[in-house]
Amino acid sequence: MSEEKMITVYIMGKAYQVPFGLTIMKAMEYAGYRFIRGSGCRAGFCGACATVYRKKGEYKFRTALACQTTAEDGMYLAQLPFVPANRKEYNINELDPEKNVLSEYYPEINRCVSCNTCTKACPQELDVMYYIQAAIRGDYRQVSELSFDCIQCGLCTARCPAEITHYHVAQLARRIYGKYQLKVPEHLEKRLKEIEEGKFDEEIERLKNMSIDELKSAYVQRDIEKIPRGEVSDE
C-alpha cells in the first residue's frame, strides 16, 4: 500500500477524515456508516445510492451515484433514501400504441419547461430532457433509445420543477416500443413450434441416458461454431 492521503468529507454536515481514492459509498462506510438503504448493487446498475452533494465554495448542486464516484475533499454529502414518485398502473396488453399513451398516463409531461435540470441531474448522463420532449410527441422509439441506460435512480424526478416522474414515463415507453414496435424474430417463432412438436425430445432423451463417458466423448466431438476473426478453435 502506498501511504494514505486523507481527505475531509462532510456526511450530512458532519466532518470525517477518510482515505483518498475511495468511492463515496466506501468512504461513508470507512467513516462508520453501515448501510441499510442507499446501497444495492454497488456497481452502478440499481440506482439505490443516489447522492446529492455540494463542494465547498461552489453554488452547484450536484448529483452522483455513491458507488460510482470518487469521494473528494470538501464534499457535503447526503443520500436520497427514497423518491416518492407518481407511477401509474396499466395493462400492457390493452394499450393503444397508435395514441400517445405517455401523455395520457402522465399528462404532467406537458408541463416541462425545458429547464434541463433533469439532464444535469442524471448520473448516467442521459439526455433526460430530450426523452421527455420525445415523450410529449409520443415518439416511443426515441424515448426508448435515449432512456435505455436509465437505472431509475430518481435524481431527475427529485429535481424537476414540473414534477415529472421521468423514469416511469420512460419505462412505459420502452415497454410499448419493445412489445408493439419490435417484432418477434421469425427464427424464435419457428423454434417454439419445433419444441412444441417435440422435435428435440428424442435427442435430448438420448443425451440424458448417456453414461458420463459417453457424454464426455459427445461433448469433445461436438462441433464449435467458429468465432469469426482470428481465434480459430480447431488448431
Next chain:
Amino acid sequence: MKLIGGYTEEMRESIEMVEKTRDERMKKSFPPMSLEEREEVLNKYHPDYKPDKKRAVKVGPNKGDLAPHEVVDLLEAYPLIDPKEIDLKTIDYDVDLLIIGGGGAGTVAALWANENGVPAENILMATKLRHGDANSMMAQGGIQAADRPEDSPAIHYLDVMGGGHFANKPELVEALVKDAPFILKWHEELGVQYDRNPDGSYVERPGGGTSRFRLHSAKDYTGMEIMRVIRDEFRNREIPVLEFTPAVELLKDSEGNVAGAVLFNMETEQYYVVRAKATVLATGGFGRLHIQGFPTTNHYGATADGLVMAYRAGAKLRDLDTVQYHPTGAAYPEQIVGLLITEKVRGMGAQPVNKNGELFVFPMEPRDVEAASFIRECARGNCVETPTGMKGIWLDSPMIEEIEGEGAIKRNLDAMYRMYKRFGIDMTKDPILVFPTLHYQNGGVEIDAESRTSVNGLFAGGEVEGGVHGKNRLMGNSLLDYNVFGRRAGISAAKFASKRSKPTGLNLKHVDSYIKELEKAKVPKERRSPMLLPDYRGEKVLARMLDIF
C-alpha cells in the same frame, strides 16, 4: 502519484507492449485446451481446488459434504432469533404464497403464480433491500436460448453438461434448455428489448464454453432491462412487497411442511410472522461472503441467507464445493476492484494478454478454466501490479473497435465504457486490467424439475438453488435459470397452495433441534447466521464501537 489517462507510468510501459503486439495478435489465435489440459490447470491453480480452503459440514442433511469455510461457518451457526422469543400466535401476514427475495427469480415466481390463479393480494414478497436490488439487475452479458436454426436445445444441453463437468442434474438441464425460447417469447410479450440485427433477427454472440452463438443481450444492461420490465409488470399487478424486511427463519406447520417465515424489518428492528400455504425461496447467491478473500461482483445482499434457512428446515443442498470465479473482474482502479467486466468484452474480440503483451490462453474457455489460467499466468510472474498491490491481466479492449469498427464499444458496452470513464480510463483506447473475482454460487438448495426442494411446501428458483449448472455455470445460463425455475417455482407453489388448507400449528421446532445438533458438534456460540448484510465499516470505528443504544 501521477496518472496518464488513468494509469500509472509503470502501467503505461506495459500498455505500450500490449499496443505493440496488437496487430500481430489480431491475426493470431490460441488453441483451446483439451479436457486433460483443463483438468491440469484447474487442479493446480483454481481456488476451488485448494483442499485447505474447504471443510466438511458437521451438521444437517449434508453432513460430511465439503464446502468453503465461509459457507460452512454460516451453516454451522446459531440462529439470529431465539425461537422461544418469537410469538407465533399472532400472525402478521396470512397469505397463500410467500416469496422470499425480490430479485429476478422471486419476481418471475410471483408473476407466474398470479398467472396461475393466486390473486395478487394473496401473495407477499419479502425482500432484503429494495425490490430489484439484486444480482439480477447487474447482469450485463446476456441470456442463452438456442433459437437459431444452426443451434438446438440438444446442443445447448451438451454445452451445459460439459461446462458443469457433467455433474448437473439432467432433468433440470432439460427444463432449462427446452424452456429457453419460450422465456424469450414471454419477455417479448412483456416488452423486453433484446438487441436486433437490421433484419429483425436477434444479435447472438458466443460465450465461454458455448459451441454456438446463443447469447442474447440488451447492450450490456441485459439484466437491468429484464429486471426492470418484470418488476414493472409486478407493480402493475399490484402484488404486495415488503422491502428492507428479510426473512430470518422459515416456519413449519404441525405436519412438517414449510409454512411461512419470520421476517425482520431492518429499519424498525421488529419481526413479523408470515403464514403461507407455500413458500418460494429466491434469495440469490453468496458473493458477499468474499470466499478466500476474493472481491466480488455481487450485490450488497448476496449473503447465502436462503441456504442457511433452508438447511435448518432440512432441505438438501448440493454442489456447494465449487464456487464460480469470473475471470474478468476489474483489478484497477481501486474504486471498482472486483466489479464485473462482462464476458461479452471477450465475446466481442478483446484478448486477455499478460504484462508483455502476449496472448496466453484461448479467450473463450469455460469460466473456471479461463480464471485458473489467469492465476497461472500471474504465478509465472507475468502479471501487472497495481499501486495498491492488486494483480491483473490486460483485457485488450481497443481490439473491439478495430474488429467491429469505431463506436462498437459505446454501442454494445455502454455500461463498461461509462464506468471506466468515471474513473478517468478510456477503454476504447487503452486496455483494462482484470483479475478473477467471486461471481456465482454454482450449487445450492437441491430442486427437481418442478422447482420443489426436498422439504414439502418449500420451492426454490434462481441462484439459491443447485443442480442446474453442476460444478460450473456457463455465462448466460443463470438469467435463464432464474426465469425457467422462478417460473416453475411460481406455478408449482400455486398448485401446491391451491390444494391445501391454511397451515396449523406454526412452529420453529426444526430450529430447536438444529440448535441441539450445533451444540453437540460444539460449534462456537458466537457464530450467528443468516448474515443479512456484510459489514464494511472502518476498523477504527469498529474498534471503538459501543452497543448501548
Next chain:
Amino acid sequence: MDIELVEIPKWNCCGAVSSLTADDVMHHVAPIRNLIRVIEMNEEGLVNDEKRLIVFCSMCFNVLRRSNKRVKEDPKFLETINSFMDEERDYDGSVKVMHFLEILRDIGFYKVKERVKKPLKGLKVSAYYGCTLLRPRGVGIDDPEAPSIMEKFIESLGAEVVDNPYKSLCCGSYHTVGGNKELVAERAYKIINAARERGADLIITSCPLCAFNLDNRQELTKKIHPDFEHMPVLYFTQLMALAMGMESETGFDGNYIDPRPLLRERGFLEG
C-alpha cells in the same frame, strides 16, 4: 423554391402552452434553448442561412419571436437566462425567428405561383389569422388591423379570396381544454358563418390550436346550433400541398371535417 429547411436536432417544445399565459423567466428558457440550437447548427455547418429559424405554427412562432424580442431589448434579462442555462453556450440574440408565410413573402409570392401545378381556380377561401400571427404589434407578421399576407398567399395558389370580418377574432384558444368548450363552439359558429355568408368554401389557418377549435369543435357547434352547416378548415400548408400537386402530402386524414368530398366535387382531387 430554392430553400431547404433543416430540422433542429434535439429541438424542445417551445412551451407555448404555458408561456402565453405566464411571463416569468422560466418560460423563456425553452424558446431560447431552441434559438441556441440554431446558432449551433450554423456553427456546425448543418445550415448556412443567416441564422433564420422558420416556424410553421403561429403559436410557436409567437412564443419564439416574443422571447427573442424580449432578450434583445433587455440585456439583463438575457444575462439571467444565459446564466441559468450555464450548461449551454450563451445566446446573443442573433437568431431571426420567422413565420413560414414571411419567408414566402420575402421570396416573393410570384415564386409560389410559379410552382403551382394545379391552380385552385374557383375555390373560395377565407383566411383566418387568429391572434398569435398578428399580435402584439412588433411581433406580428402583418398589420394587425388590416392584414393581407394570407390573402396574397391564397391568390398565389390561384384561389379566390373571401374576406371575413372576424378573421382576427380570437377563436377561444385554451378555453377549449379548460371548462369552456361552449365559448369556443360559439366563436366557431360566428367565424364560420361569417365566412359562409360571404360565399367561402373553406377556411385556412396557420395555427394548430385555431385549426382544432374551428375544425373539431364544429361537432359541439352543431349540437348547440342544429342549423349550423359544417365547413372544412385547412392548415395553410395543406392547401399549398394540394396546389403544388403533392396530394400524398396533404394529410387530409387528420381533418375532422373532411375536405375531400368538396375538393373532389370541384375537381381538385382525383377519385
